[in-house]
Amino acid sequence: MSQPDLILPAPAKLNLFLHITGQRDDGYHLLETLFQFLSVGDTLAFSRTNTGDIQLTPGLPQVADEDNLIVKAARALLPYRLHTQAGIKIELTKRLPMGGGLGGGSSDAATTLLALNALWDIHLPLEKLAAIGLELGADVPIFVHGFAALARGVGEQLTPMHPEESWYFIVHPNVEVSTAQIFTHPNLPRNTAPLKDPQINWADHHNDCENLVKSLHPQVALAHNWLLEYGASRMTGTGACLFAPFTSKEAAQHALNNMPASFTGFIAQGLNTSPAHLALNAALVN
Ligand SMILES: C[C@](O)(CO)[C@H](O)COP(=O)(O)OP(=O)(O)OC[C@H]1O[C@@H](n2ccc(N)nc2=O)[C@H](O)[C@@H]1O
Numbered sequence: 001m002s003q004p005d006l007i008l009p010a011p012a013k014l015n016l017f018l019h020i021t022g023q024r025d026d027g028y029h030l031l032e033t034l035f036q037f038l039s040v041g042d043t044l045a046f047s048r049t050n051t052g053d054i055q056l057t058p059g060l061p062q063v064a065d066e067d068n069l070i071v072k073a074a075r076a077l078l079p080y081r082l083h084t085q086a087g088i089k090i091e092l093t094k095r096l097p098m099g100g101g102l103g104g105g106s107s108d109a110a111t112t113l114l115a116l117n118a119l120w121d122i123h124l125p126l127e128k129l130a131a132i133g134l135e136l137g138a139d140v141p142i143f144v145h146g147f148a149a150l151a152r153g154v155g156e157q158l159t160p161m162h163p164e165e166s167w168y169f170i171v172h173p174n175v176e177v178s179t180a181q182i183f184t185h186p187n188l189p190r191n192t193a194p195l196k197d198p199q200i201n202w203a204d205h206h207n208d209c210e211n212l213v214k215s216l217h218p219q220v221a222l223a224h225n226w227l228l229e230y231g232a233s234r235m236t237g238t239g240a241c242l243f244a245p246f247t248s249k250e251a252a253q254h255a256l257n258n259m260p261a262s263f264t265g266f267i268a269q270g271l272n273t274s275p276a277h278l279a280l281n282a283a284l285v286n
Pocket residue numbers: 015018027028029030031033101103106136137138139140153154155179180183184237238
């Protein structure tokens with residue numbers, strides 16, 4: 001077996017807070033949310049082919065290949081290839097839970113856009129790549145740009161931020177939450193006042209989806225009650241995962257060791273630069 005041409009991570013993200021400030025006429029919600037990346041994520045290995053097509057191995061059991069955001073991202077770049085026989089084989093190592101609020105699908109899509117932009121000699125600017133990504137999902141642009149940021153609009157207007165790169169304990173209550181279900185629910189709060197001060201201490205804010213998700217999914221409320229014993233903790237995105245910050249890896253590991261068996265969890269470091277960008281830049285230099 002020959003070595004892949006490029007191996008890149010697709011990191012998870014946390015929404016350190018998530019305010020809903022309104023809703024557009026097309027139903028999409030206006031957000032103010034602070035994104036930070038995590039040191040844990042999926043891994044994608046890319047091998048160029050000259051068959052002109054896109055192969056994904058293994059696929060995801062729950063998602064048809066044509067709906068997989070990796071395949072959709074690769075398809076979106078087909079028209080920009082210099083050579084129509086340029087194809088790609090993508091090997092996916094999936095670690096992030098789906099429907100967990102960790103942005104795994106969006107991150108996989110962004111990593112695919114970044115990789116093929118280089119491997120297919122497309123070299124679009126990141127701004128254009130992010131616009132293509134936004135068509136695939138509201139969370140894709142933050143992963144394409146690769147810096148921790150306050151996101152406004154539907155998540156595409158980014159202001160760089162530098163939250164503390166804490167260690168986090170992330171708890172998955174073992175339920176999958178549908179983002180679309182939460183955003184269409186009548187009881188979702190949609191009128192948090194926009195922030196006046198861009199200097200943000202994220203712990204002072206909140207996640208507008210949290211109470212609704214906990215009322216619909218009691219497992220999330222149970223996990224949160226348990227995690228609150230370890231201090232400030234919060235849900236990411238539309239759930240189901242919850243996170244708590246720690247000052248050291250050891251303290252986060254201690255919380256993980258005490259976790260009830262009905263939940264799953266992991267520890268990871270918060271990162272203000274996406275590891276996908278660091279790995280891509282290192283590969284391009286070598
Ligand atoms: C909740 C977040 O994860 C926060 O980072 C994102 O806003 C969701 O991003 P995503 O999963 O990439 O979302 P998309 O795949 O674009 O949209 C899923 C569904 O969520 C709703 N949606 C999403 C984002 C947004 N700003 N407003 C919405 O109302 C839409 O009804 C859409 O049908």
